[in-house]
Amino acid sequence: MTVTPGPARSRLDPDPLPRRDFLGLASLWAAASATLFATVGMLRLPRAAVLSSPSRKFRVSLPESLAPGVPFLPPGRSVALFREGEEVHAISTVCTHLGCIVKAAGDGFECPCHGSRFAADGSVVKGPAPKPLAWVKVSGSGASLLVDEEQVVPAGTKVKVKA
Amino acid sequence: MSAAPLQPPAPRRFLDNLREVPARLRESALRGGPPRSDRTRSTFVFGNVFLHLHAVRTHRWSLRWSTTWGLGIAAMAGFLITLVTGVLLMFYYKPYPDAAYLSIKDIHFVVPTGRFIRNIHRWAANLMVVAVLLHMARAFYTAAYRAPREFNWLIGMGLLVTTLGLSFTGYLLPWDQLAYWAITIGANIAQSPREVTDALGLTPYFDPGGLQRLLLLGSDIVGEEALIRFYLLHVMLLPLVLAALAAVHFWRIRKDGGLVRPADADRRLGPPSAETYPVFTEEPTKTYHLAAIVRGRTAAVGRGPEGTVPSMPHLFYAEAGVLMLTLLVCLGLALLIDAPLKELANPAVPENPAKAPWYFLGLQELVSYSAFMGGIGIPTIVLLGLGLIPFLDRETAGTGEWFGGPGGGRVVGQAVVVGLGAALAVEIFAIRYGWIREWLPGVPQLVITLINPGTVLTAIYAAYSIWLVRRYDSTRTGALGLFTCFLCGFTLLTLIGTYFRGPNWTFYWSPADWPVH
Secondary structure, three states: OOOOOOOOOOOOOOOOOOHHHHHHHHHHHHHHHHHHHHHHHHHHOOOOOOOOOOOOEEEEOOOOOOOOOOOEOOOOOOEEEEEEOOEEEEEEOEOOOOOOEOEEOOOEEEOOOOOOEEEOOOOEEEOOOOOOOOEEEEEEEOOEEEEEEEEEEOOOOOEEOOO | OOOOOOOOOHHHHHHHHHHHHHHHHHHHHOOOOOOOOHHHHHHHHHOOOOHHHOOOEEEHHHHOHHHHOOHHHHHHHHHHHHHHHHHHHOOOOOOOHHHHHHHHHHHHHOOOOHHHHHHHHHHHHHHHHHHHHHHHHHHHHOOOOOOOOHHHHHHHHHHHHHHHHHHHHHHHOOOEHHHHHHHHHHHHHHHOHHHHHHHOOOOOOOOHHHHHHHHHHOOOOOOHHHHHHHHHHHHHHHHHHHHHHHHHHHHHHHHOOOOOOOOOHHHHHOOOOOOOOOOOOOOOOOOOHHHHHOOOOOOOOOOOOOOEEEHHHHHHHHHHHHHHHHHHHHHHHHHHOOOOOOOEOOOOOOOOOOOOOHHHHHHHHHHOOOHHHHHHHHHHHHHHHHHHHHHHOOOOOOOOOOOOOOOHHHHHHHHHHHHHHHHHHHHHHHHHHOOHHHHOOOOOHHHHHHOOHHHHHHHHHHHHHHHHHHHHOOHHHHHHHHHHHHHHHHHHHHHHHHHOEOHHHOEOOOHHHOOOO
16 A cells, blocks of 8 residues: 655644644533533432422311302312312312412402403403313212312312212 | 841841831732822722723713713612622521511511611612613613624623512512512413413423423422522522623623713813813824734724723712712612511412512513413513614614614604503503403413413504614614613503502502402
8 A cells, every 4th residue: 555645744834634623622522511411410400309399189078058159268278169069079279370369259260460350160251361270179978078189170070979 | 257238137127027017018909009190090990800890091971971870880889789788688587488577577676777778678679670771771772782882782681681580589588478479470470381382282292381480489389499499599699690790791891992972972072171180182102012912992093092081080989979879869768668578478368469569560461461471472572672672773873872863862752652652552452341352252372372462562562663664764763662662661561550450450540449358
């Protein structure tokens, strides 16, 4: 194998692939990607793997005197429970707009923060709320009901309980 | 022994040196001596790491009140005052839900001077927001954003956002009703991209809103994790960001050739008055060899620095004056009006109405039409628009003049009418007749997200501004109209949110008409 010498170059001519530039660029990119990965790693920290949220399941018994269409609001929970005859249903009172707690007002709910109004079944009547109020899961029978605020059920789901 | 040089014996030398310590200390700390000559006045500035953010000499145009009204320095003064009072408040504040409210009460009722310090902190923060907004308006109306100052305009926008972030995270900390519901609403605004992803059915796969809320709150609920995060943002991250941005902002003023001034500023100013400290009159004899490696319009090569005065004392005394004035106003307000503290946070019952501080009530008004558009969409559009202004307006007419540019003050006056009128018309319409959902109950959310009073108003402003660009054949005129419109819209919405919204965010002429509840 013969090596053809290229045109003679002086010491001052730059290399076609300057070795120093290559090494410099390579280390620069290595440092940049290491920093990037380190940053991504650090950004994972603020997102906890386990969230310290309290349980949102609770037991409740409805008062005997609860009239149909009148909400029962268990203290400390953001749910309104309704009983019509033997059927019970629960509607979340967290406004779907920006998370304020809606109040039962007349035949429906209204939000104090930005004026959304909801019908008795939770559907939006007025205001900025993008979605109807969520219906949440009720189970159990008789006096003691189990409500799970995290379990959303299709609107209109009513549970039969023995009075 | 050879003859030693004549010097006193060592103990004597020791005593002499000891006697000279104060003088030497002063000399080593402040090289160059007291700023009495032109030369030592210069060393005074560039020999000091903080002062040398300024140029050694300042143009007389920059020192006129009407050039800046001292607004930038007032904003910085507000920041410095909140910094000092904030550190003092940290002695007692405890960022934990059960303790936070009580510690604020302690600061208010028990801690010596605690109430006064908290009041100053609160008023300085409010003044800072006002000063930042007015300062931005000043920079805009004097076309100070133009080349070579485009980048500094962007830094300034960063400072505006950081200032608002600091204010927001600040009023969350007392953990009163205002704080709790503001965190709740803020976190849900961060989550509001779901309004769009839900409507498109994307949320299970792509949920930036949920991620933002989770990162802000550190939990599903508003609780201790959220409070400690906002505390961290308020006392550490955001102040650091603000200080860094502010340093760049000031440095760039110097690097961009001082404050903006009209090309014929020297002629307009006329000769300096006789009592002005000697203004450089000689042509420079130095060769500016450094200028070769400094890019841009930095060194005044070939133009003598005529029309300039030494920054020490002229500029620094003016700055110190603004600082003292700001402090005076803060102290006065703090003595007269207490910072508010509402009832302890109650996660079951929001206040009715739940109102943010005044500077966010315009946003709250927008949010009451659509969470995503009001809280994220329109603010993003406004910030994008502001950021693009210096790159779209490449004109030169009117630089450095109030309301400079084709049309000038007349267009601004017209834009005030259009801006207020359009905002008023849209608001009246929405308050009187409601919006799409009340007419067509089944309308998809996406329609409301896209077409709501906020977006309609934005569209009107954009259309008016495009009309101005054509009418005057000038981007600057369009920008003048748009910026004025947005200022007017912001002001009007803020006023409506502050004075005319009552329980359930319903319109009332006066709080006296609010229903009893």
